[in-house]
Amino acid sequence: MSKVKYYYDPDTLSYRKIEPKKSKRYRNVFLFLAAAALFGFLGLTVLLNTNLVNTPKELSLEREVQNYELQYEILNKKMDQMEQVLANIEDRDNNIYRLYFEANPIPEEQRKAGFGGVNRYKSLEGYNNSEMIVNTTKRLDIIQKQMVIQSKSLDEITLLAEEKEKLLAAIPAIQPVRNEDLTRMASGFGWRTDPFLKTRKKHWGMDFTAPRGTPIFASGDGKISRADNNSSGYGKHIRIEHGHGYMSLYAHLSKYNVTPGQKVKRGDLIGFVGNTGRSEAPHLHYEVWKDGERINPINFYYGSLSPEEFESMLKFATQENQSLD
Template identity: 70%
Template structure:
C-alpha cells in the first residue's frame, strides 16, 4: 500500500493530501530515460575520442618526437654534404694522388661496402620511427667506414710521398762539374775513338774537360761505396750508391774529399778533377748505372742546366770524336 503524502496549505492553515497525477509520473520516467540515453551517448563520444585526447605528458612526448624527426632530417642532410665532400676526395685520391705515386686505385666496391652478417640494428626495430632511425644509422656507419678507408689511403699516400721525395733527392740530377769550371764537354756516351789504341769502341760515360783540381760534386743523395784506385783504368775514382737501383761513378780524380761508407747529399764536394789511371788529360769521366746497367748520363742533368745549356751539351755529346780515356 502506497504512502499517502500531505502538504501544508498556508491559505487554509491545514494539511491537504497530495494527489498523484499520472502524466507527471510518466514525464519523470521519460526524462529519466532521456537522461540515461544522453549520458550513454556522451560516454560513447568520450570513448570514441579518447585516443585523440592528449594529456600534457603526451603533448610533451609528441613535441620531442617531432623534434627528433627534424634532427634526423638535419643529420641526413649533413651526411649528404659529408658524402659529397668525401666522394670528391676519393676521386682525387684514385685519379690524382695514387696515379702520381704509382699506387693502385681503391676499388669502388671496397669503398662502398656495407656490413654483412648479423642484424646490427635489431635494437632499433619496433618503434614508430624505426625506419628513419635504422636508415640514418646505416648511412652513418657506411660513411664512417668510407672515412676510415680514405684515412688509411692517405696514410699510404703520405708514406709514398716521403719515398718519392727520397727518390727525387737520390736520383743523379745535376752536372758533377760546374759549367763555369769546364774547358769543354770532351766526349759523350756512345762509340768513340780510343785515345790509346785509336780503335772505335764503346765509351760508357761522359768526359768533362776541366783543369786539375776543379771541384767535383755528388749528383744525388747516397752512400759512398768506393773511394780508391783499384779498378782498372779509372785511377782515383768514387762510386756512390743512390738507392732505388741508381749508382754514379766519378773517375780519374786528383784526390778525394770523401771516404767509403760516408753519406753525401746532392751538391756535396766529393773530389777534384785529375788525370789518374787510363787518362790522356785532366778531365772527369762520369758514369750512371741503373740496376747495374750503364745508361746515358745525358738524361740526368735536369737539376741545374737551362734548356739552352742542355741543348748545347746534347749537341756536343753526340759528336763521335776521340774520348780522353
C-alpha cells in the same frame, strides 16, 4: 528542485502529498552515482586514447619526439654534405693521387659497399620512427666505412710519396761539374776513339774537361761506397750508391772530400778534378749505373741544365770523337 507529487484521497476528498520511500530514494541515488561513474570512466578512457586531450607528460614527450625528428633531419642534411665532400676526395684520390703514384684505383663497389649478413639494425625496429632511425644509422655506418677506406688509401699515398721523394732525390739528376767551371764537354757515351790505342772502343761515361782542382758535386743523394784508386784505369775515384738500383762513378780525381760510408746529398762537394789513372788530360770521367748496367748519363741532367744548355751538351756528346781515358 525535485517535483512534488500528489494523489487524490476520496476519503477526505482532498489531495495528499506522495512521500517517496527512503529505500527507493537511496536506490535512485546509487543508480545515478553508478551511471555517472561508468560514464566518467568511459569518457576518460576515450579521451586518453585519442589526441583530443594530452597530459603534460605526453605533451612533453611529443615535443621531445618532434625535436628528435628535427635533429635527425639536420643530421641527414649534414650527411648529404659529408657525402659530397667525401665523393670529391675519393675522385681526386683515384684520378689524381693514386694515378700519379701509379697505384691501382679503389673500386667504387668497394668504397660504397654496405653491410651484408645479419641484420645489424634489428634493435632499432618496432618503433614509430624506426625507418628514419635505421636509414640514418645505415648512412652513418657507410660514411664511416668510406672514411676508413679513404684514410687507409691516404696512408698508402703518403708512403708512396715518401718513396717517390726518396727516389727523385736518389736519381743522379744534376751535372757533377758546374758549367762555368767547364773547359768543354770532351766526350759522350758510346763508341769513341781510345786516346792510347787509337782504336774504336766503347766509352761507358761522359768526360768533362776542367782544370785540376775543379769542384765535383754528388749528382744525387746516396752513400759513398768507395773512395780509392784500386780500380784499373779510374785512378782516384768515388762511387756513390743511391739506392733504387742507381750508382754513380766519378774518376781521375786529384783529391777526395768524402770517405767511404759517408752519406751525401745532391750537390754536396765530394772531390776535385784531376788526371790520375788512365787519363790523357785533367778531366772528370762520370758514369751512371742502373741495376748493374752502365747507362748514358746525359739522360739524367734535368735538374741542372736549361734547354739550351742541354741541347748544346747533346750535340757534343753525340759526336764520335776521341775520349780522354
